[in-house]
Amino acid sequence: MIRVLLAALLCVAAEAADIDKLWDFDLPAESEQRFRTALVAAQREADVALQAELVTQIARARGLQGDMAAANAALDSLVPRLAELPPAVSVRYMLERGRLYQLATDIPKAKRWLRNALSHAQRHQLDYLAIDALQMLGYLETAKNAVGLQMQALNLALASQDPRAQNWLGVLYQNLGWTYRNQRDYPKALDFFRQAQAWHEQRGGGKPWLIARWSVAKVLRESGEPDKALLIQLDVERGWQKLGQTDGHVLEEIGENLLTLGRRAEARPYFVRALDVLSRDPWFARNEPARHARLAKLAQ
Incomplete structure (x- = not known):
């Protein structure tokens, strides 16, 4: 149930960066095709950094389709060039490694990669990617520990001057609502769900609303x-x-x-x-x- 809801909600957070607008998490195969089309255009423009970021998302799409070998191979192809590419590429690479280990239910390795992604994003003030790492880590923790990570992500989104970070707010309110609901703290759950509702309503409603x-x-x-x-x-x-x-x-x-x-x-x-x-x-x-x-x- 939560997986389905988050898939739709994350489409809103996906507006955090231009390439992420290509995502429809309910349709990873179709999303992959959009990334591959964008990759061809980036190759034509010789935009090496954009090409690498697109490869990380192709890897994610392959993982969501259950093709772990292809997903890991796509990320492997980036390793020789990571040191020469912008920090955002390295953070995305780490995030996707973490997500793939999560899909493979290797939680210790998933946490390790996601913590590295968080540290790297914070070092380079990439707020929107730090929030992604925090919310992913929150999914892997107990409810008690998840609250701290989710509140850290929420406070970062509220304080950040980056619109890409601010755009995570709807998802973060919703995540906190679910965490408190699962703890049977219904008043706090209602508070955060209503904040999510108001946030999405101010932005035109739609599926997340x-x-x-x-x-x-x-x-x-x-x-x-x-x-x-x-x-x-x-x-x-x-x-x-x-x-x-x-x-x-x-x-x-x-x-x-x-x-x-x-x-x-x-x-x-x-x-x-x-x-x-x-x-x-x-x-x-x-x-x-x-x-x-x-x-x-x-x-x-």
Whole structure:
């Protein structure tokens, strides 16, 4: 669940740097093609630094598609030139090494690379990349330790004069909301989710705004206010419909609210639809077996 939400939210943070605007984390294969097209243009312009940065993102895209060998080979190709390239390239290289080790579930090595990326970014005042390293490290820590890293990232984004760093704020508010929600500290979770909602609303809404509203409503249900939560989730569902899309997590939450309110007959069609949508995501079936089983039962 969190993986899907973060993928959409990180698309906003991806505006932090020009090449990152090419990302759609839900569609890594399509993103890779955009990076490869940009790489051809950078080669034509003989922009060596840009070429290297694009290679780091091609590696990331290959990793997200499960091709770890190609991802590592792409990063390996940069090693002989790293010392001659701008610091941002080295930081991106370290970040992607860390992410690949995270995907391979080698957490100690992932942390080592990400800490190196953080140190290098801080040394060269690359705030937007330091924030990326901090939020990645936060994903790998216990909830207690994650709060400190996420607050460090948030404070850096708030203090930075770099718009690329400031553009991380929506994601960071959302991350802190999830951390506190997972600790069952619902008041703090609501506070950060509402800050995320306000931040995205000021920037035109869109998918990240809908996700923030979904998060607010989810915590309202979990903290004992399903009536308020239901009204928000129904409105969020209409928001997705206006975009021509269906979000299975929203359908699931509508069903859970109706069930909590004793309206089981009304809830069932939402569970049926949620199961249909979420079952198409291989990650969901593989990593959320308990939720999948619950949806299957409630959809009967």
